[in-house]
Amino acid sequence: MTYDAVIIGGGLAGCAAATHLARRGLAVLLLEKQRYPVHKLCGEFLSVEVAASLERLGVLAAIQAAGAHPIDAVTVTTAGGAVFESALPGTALGLSRYRLDPLLFDHARRLGAEAHDGTAVRAVTGSLDDGFAVETAEETFAARVVLGAYGKRGLLDRKLDRPFLKKKEPYVAFKAHYEGVSIPGRIELHAFPGGYCGLSHVEDGRINACWIAHGRTLRAAGGDADVMIAQSLTQNAALARRFAAMRRTTDGFLALSQISFDLKGRFDGDLCMIGDTAGMIAPMCGDGMAMALRSAEMAAPLAAAFCAGHLAPEAFRHDYTAAWNREFRLRLRLGRWMHAGYVRPAVAHAGVRAVGAVPPLGRWLIRATRG
Numbered sequence: 358m359t360y361d362a363v364i365i366g367g368g369l370a371g372c373a374a375a376t377h378l379a380r381r382g383l384a385v386l387l388l389e390k391q392r393y394p395v396h397k398l399c400g401e402f403l404s405v406e407v408a409a410s411l412e413r414l415g416v417l418a419a420i421q422a423a424g425a426h427p428i429d430a431v432t433v434t435t436a437g438g439a440v441f442e443s444a445l446p447g448t449a450l451g452l453s454r455y456r457l458d459p460l461l462f463d464h465a466r467r468l469g470a471e472a473h474d475g476t477a478v479r480a481v482t483g484s485l486d487d488g489f490a491v492e493t494a495e496e497t498f499a500a501r502v503v504l505g506a507y508g509k510r511g512l513l514d515r516k517l518d519r520p521f522l523k524k525k526e527p528y529v530a531f532k533a534h535y536e537g538v539s540i541p542g543r544i545e546l547h548a549f550p551g552g553y554c555g556l557s558h559v560e561d562g563r564i565n566a567c568w569i570a571h572g573r574t575l576r577a578a579g580g581d582a583d584v585m586i587a588q589s590l591t592q593n594a595a596l597a598r599r600f601a602a603m604r605r606t607t608d609g610f611l612a613l614s615q616i617s618f619d620l621k622g623r624f625d626g627d628l629c630m631i632g633d634t635a636g637m638i639a640p641m642c643g644d645g646m647a648m649a650l651r652s653a654e655m656a657a658p659l660a661a662a663f664c665a666g667h668l669a670p671e672a673f674r675h676d677y678t679a680a681w682n683r684e685f686r687l688r689l690r691l692g693r694w695m696h697a698g699y700v701r702p703a704v705a706h707a708g709v710r711a712v713g714a715v716p717p718l719g720r721w722l723i724r725a726t727r728g
């Protein structure tokens with residue numbers, strides 16, 4: 358059998374694309390490497406725009422019922438003690454990826470996509486003109502369109518020799534779940550020299566804590582995440598106050614390195630890239646999942662038009678790339694600047710004081726880093 362679309366990766370972007378395409382009546386195969394449910398490294402903050410996309414996917418009510426915590430305010434602090442507080446432009450949610458991703462995966466399956474977890478794609482060959490072969494350990498699948506939704510960095514990027522791999526990326530990240538404090542309705546971002554830590558509720562009263570830091574901050578801590586995290590608490594009093602009463606509920610930390618905020622390419626050969634596989638916004642913007650869902654919304658109608666013979670390969674490549682650039686390019690750049698400033702104590706302090714003194718500036722930044 359030849360599928361209309363094979364989607365590589367069952368995270369936010371892949372599940373959303375599979376749902377949109379299955380709803381349009383296409384024969385869709387969704388392949389996910391990991392076996393669900395599984396913990397993933399993420400701030401687990403589902404922005405207002407994520408909630409809107411989930412509504413359009415028809416899955417918002419199920420996510421709220423899964424225990425998502427409503428969040429409508431943000432606090433940003435710096436090592437020097439500056440504080441910015443603001444309402445969010447609507448109600449966001451906190452839900453662990455452990456709960457969220459399987460829910461989206463099952464939703465895509467219910468709407469007609471064939472979905473397999475525990476199935477890694479090893480290679481893809483072919484083109485929009487001739488069709489694709491998608492290879493896993495057990496089987497090779499034929500497809501007319503392939504969507505790459507396999508996240509930040511992986512084996513397939515190396516196989517495709519994608520240019521972004523040539524740049525060494527300095528950032529590392531850690532996350533764990535905690536109990537013991539209550540931060541109802543609020544996401545907090547606390548900066549320390551070389552990085553920052555995000556805190557917000559997920560389901561069942563737990564707190565997700567997610568650190569992102571420059572590799573040299575980790576090296577200065579002897580490469581030990583526990584030491585780096587302990588040092589971050591000595592460098593930001595607001596963060597230390599939170600952790601005074603927090604106990605970790607997960608065994609250890611999930612870790613990630615080589616995090617890229619670069620544009621990676623919306624098409625590679627004839628593979629249409631969505632979500633982080635095309636480019637990820639800096640985590641402090643809390644908009645990566647929204648971009649992943651939105652890029653799937655943008656790619657799906659074009660892929661469907663191509664499969665129906667209404668769009669030539671060149672027009673598919675052009676229209677998706679143009680739409681992606683229009684919607685995300687500036688946002689990504691602004692996110693990179695904000696991130697670069699926030700990990701530098703003097704810049705972070707001046708910036709947070711400025712937005713504290715001129716709240717409309719802070720609200721503008723919140724709006725400008727999202728759709």
Ligand SMILES: Cc1cc2nc3c(=O)[nH]c(=O)nc-3n(C[C@H](O)[C@H](O)[C@H](O)COP(=O)(O)OP(=O)(O)OC[C@H]3O[C@@H](n4cnc5c(N)ncnc54)[C@H](O)[C@@H]3O)c2cc1C
Nearest residue numbers: 366368369370390400401402478507508530632633645646
């Ligand atoms: C430190 C940090 C904190 C963040 N915090 C937030 C936040 O609070 N809010 C927010 O909105 N965004 C946040 N983000 C960004 C967000 O996590 C991503 O933008 C989002 O997960 C992108 O979704 P995706 O579907 O593109 O990729 P992913 O969610 O990474 O999904 C990709 C999937 O592909 C699978 N896969 C990989 N290779 C293969 C293969 N060969 N075959 C089959 N499957 C494969 C993976 O197992 C994975 O399930 C954060 C990012 C980082 C680094």
